[in-house]
Amino acid sequence: MAKKDVKPFLLRLDPRVHAAVQRWAEEDLRSLNGQIEFILRQALVKRGVKLTDADEKAPDTDT
Structure with missing residues (x-):
């Protein structure tokens, strides 16, 4: 099952x-x-952080 919008990034x-x-x-x-x-x-969830629409539109921080 593919998700609509995903942000690819490398993880070490x-x-x-x-x-x-x-x-x-x-x-x-x-x-x-x-x-x-x-x-x-x-x-x-454990930290009480909620995902919002603003998170989706956050600028890229990959530099």
């Missing part, structure tokens, strides 16, 4: 973290990318 990870998240993703029947997004969304 410790190989052990990558392997652990990959195993977790396989256990949950998700892609690695889907698992990373799931983890990030959980962290945002």
Whole structure:
């Protein structure tokens, strides 16, 4: 299932973290990318951060 608008970016990870998240993703029947997004969304909820339309229109900060 493809999402409409996604922002691609590179992510550097410790190989052990990558392997652990990959195993977790396989256990949950998700892609690695889907698992990373799931983890990030959980962290945002835990901190009380809400996604808004303004977040979608935020300027690129990749430099």
